[in-house]
Amino acid sequence: MPEKKCFTDSGIEIRQVYSPNGEIAHAGKELPGEFPFTRGIQTDMYRGKLWTMRQYAGFSTAEESNKRYHYLLNQGVMGLSVAFDLPTQIGYDSDHELAEGEVGKVGVAIDSIEDMQALFNGIKLEDVSTSMTINATGFILLAFYVALAKQQGADLKKISGTIQNDILKEYAARGTYIYPPKPSMRIITDIFEWCSHDLPKWNTISISGYHIREAGSTAVQEIAFTLSNGKAYVQAALEKGLDINVFGKRLSFFFNAHNNLFEEVAKFRAARRMWAKIMQSLGATDPKAMMLRFHTQTGGSTLTAQQPLNNISRVTIQTLAAVLGGTQSLHTNGYDEALNLPTEEAARIALRTQQIAAYESGIADTADPLAGSYFIETLTDEVEEKAWQLIAKIDAMGGSVSAIEAGFIQDEIARSAYEYQRNIETGQKIIVGVNKFAIDENQRPPSFKIDDSIRQLQVQKLNSWRHNRNPAKCDSILQELNDKANSGDNIMPTVIEAVENKCTLGEIADELRSVFGEHK
Structure with missing residues (x-):
C-alpha cells in the first residue's frame, strides 16, 4: 500500500515525521514507534x-x-x-x-x-x-x-x-x-x-x-x-x-x-x-x-x-x-x-x-x-x-x-x-466567566434530566426475570462461585455461567461480599 501523502493548503508536502535538521533519521534521536515511545507508539501515528x-x-x-x-x-x-x-x-x-x-x-x-x-x-x-x-x-x-x-x-x-x-x-x-x-x-x-x-x-x-x-x-x-x-x-x-x-x-x-x-x-x-x-x-x-x-x-x-x-x-x-x-x-x-x-x-x-x-x-x-x-x-x-x-x-x-x-x-x-x-x-488562577469576565445570566441551556419513575420499570423487569428462571440452578451456580472464590480458582468461567443462567448483578456481587467482605 503506497504511503499516504499530506499537503498544506499551500501545496507544501508534509513529511510523516520530522527530526533535527529536517532529517527523517538522526543519530541518537528517537523516532515514533521506537522504545521508549516518547514520540508515540506508531511510526506514522494518525496518518495510518x-x-x-x-x-x-x-x-x-x-x-x-x-x-x-x-x-x-x-x-x-x-x-x-x-x-x-x-x-x-x-x-x-x-x-x-x-x-x-x-x-x-x-x-x-x-x-x-x-x-x-x-x-x-x-x-x-x-x-x-x-x-x-x-x-x-x-x-x-x-x-x-x-x-x-x-x-x-x-x-x-x-x-x-x-x-x-x-x-x-x-x-x-x-x-x-x-x-x-x-x-x-x-x-x-x-x-x-x-x-x-x-x-x-x-x-x-x-x-x-x-x-x-x-x-x-x-x-x-x-x-x-x-x-x-x-x-x-x-x-x-x-x-x-x-x-x-x-x-x-x-x-x-x-x-x-x-x-x-x-x-x-x-x-x-x-x-x-x-x-x-x-x-x-x-x-x-x-x-x-x-x-x-x-x-x-x-x-x-x-x-x-x-x-x-x-x-x-x-x-x-x-x-x-x-x-x-x-x-x-x-x-x-x-x-x-x-x-x-x-x-x-x-x-x-x-x-x-x-x-x-x-x-x-x-x-x-x-x-x-x-x-x-x-x-x-x-x-x-x-x-x-x-x-x-x-x-x-x-x-x-x-x-x-x-x-x-x-x-x-x-x-x-x-x-x-x-x-x-x-x-x-x-484570583491568582483565572477561570473565565467565574472569577473574571462574569456576566448576569438569565437563561440556561435546555437541560436533560432522568425521571425517578424508571426505577419502577427496572423493578418490574427484575420481578419478571426472577419469576422466569430456575431458582435451584441459580443457587447452585452461586454456591459454585462461592467455592471458587474461597479456593483461589479463577472465577470468570463461573460468573459467565451465572449470568447465562439469569443470575443478576446484585446476586453475584453479594455472593462475593459473603466471601470477601466490604471495604470500609
Whole structure:
C-alpha cells in the first residue's frame, strides 16, 4: 500500500515525521514507534489510523441508552463508551433499598443479561469497539458482554474493547469500591488470566488517571499515581504466574486532558517514556508489552456552569492537547455537563470538535508535531523527573496498595485540590466567566434530566426475570462461585455461567461480599 501523502493548503508536502535538521533519521534521536515511545507508539501515528472517536453515554434504561448509541453511531463515532449508574457500579440491583434515587441517574442501569441485550440491540459486538467504565463490578459486566457476544454468534477472538477495571484509583479518588484491596486485586488478575486465553483482543484494564485528576491532583501527580497503580497490577499478575509479554499488551491507560495545553502534551509524552522503562524493569522484552496505549477524556472538572458555551473552547483546547500528545482514543465532553447529562445537541457538538480537529486542522498529518520544541522537550523532562520522585516515595512505602492504605495518595490529592481552589478564590488562577469576565445570566441551556419513575420499570423487569428462571440452578451456580472464590480458582468461567443462567448483578456481587467482605 503506497504511503499516504499530506499537503498544506499551500501545496507544501508534509513529511510523516520530522527530526533535527529536517532529517527523517538522526543519530541518537528517537523516532515514533521506537522504545521508549516518547514520540508515540506508531511510526506514522494518525496518518495510518486516526484515534478512535468515542462519546461516553449511558442513562436511564438500557432501551433509552440504546437510542443514544444509534444516534452517536449515525453521527460518526468509531467506538462506544458505556456509563453505568451508581447501583450498577457498586453491585446493587435496581430494586435494592440503597438503589433508591440513583437508578439510571449517572449512567445506565444494568441488572441482568436482559438489560445488556437491550443496551446493544441492533449493534453487532464484532463490529464495534466498546469501552465500559466499570470497576468493582467490571468482571460481571464483562461476563454480560461475553454472554451477549456468544448469543450473537460472535467469534470471541474478534471481540474488542476495554473494561476500566482499575480498583486502586477507586480507593484513592473516586469511591465506587466494594471489596477490600487484596481480594479486588485477585479478581483483576483473574480477568487478566481468563482474557489472555479466551478474549485475546480485549483490553483487560484501563489504568485511570482521569479520576485522580478530577479529584484535584496536578498533572505530575496524575501520571505518578497512575503509573504506580499500573506497576502494582503488573506485579500482582506476575505473582500469579502470568506472562508479562502476553498480558502487558492488553493493558491500557485512561488520562485526563486539562487546559494547560503544553503541560498536558508533555505529560502524555513523559508517561509513555516512563511506562516503557517500568515494564522493561519488570521483565518485559516484547516492545508491544512496553507501549503505553491510552484513552483520553477532556476534563470534566474544568467545565463551568457559568457561561456554559465557553466550555466548547475549553474542550477544543483539551482535544488539541490529547491529539498532539498522541492519544489512541478520545471522548470529548458536552458543553452542558456542569449542569446536567449532555443533551443530544451538546454530544453532537462535542463529537464535531474531534472531527474538525481530525479533518480540518492538520494536526493528524505528521507524527509528534511538537517534538523538538525547546519548551516541550524541557517540560517533558521536568514532568518526568517530578513524577519519578513521587513514584520513589510510593515504592519506599511498599507500592500503591500500601500508599493508599496509609492515606498518602489521598492526602497528596487533597492538598493539591485545596491549593487549586484557594488560587481561584484569591484570583491568582483565572477561570473565565467565574472569577473574571462574569456576566448576569438569565437563561440556561435546555437541560436533560432522568425521571425517578424508571426505577419502577427496572423493578418490574427484575420481578419478571426472577419469576422466569430456575431458582435451584441459580443457587447452585452461586454456591459454585462461592467455592471458587474461597479456593483461589479463577472465577470468570463461573460468573459467565451465572449470568447465562439469569443470575443478576446484585446476586453475584453479594455472593462475593459473603466471601470477601466490604471495604470500609
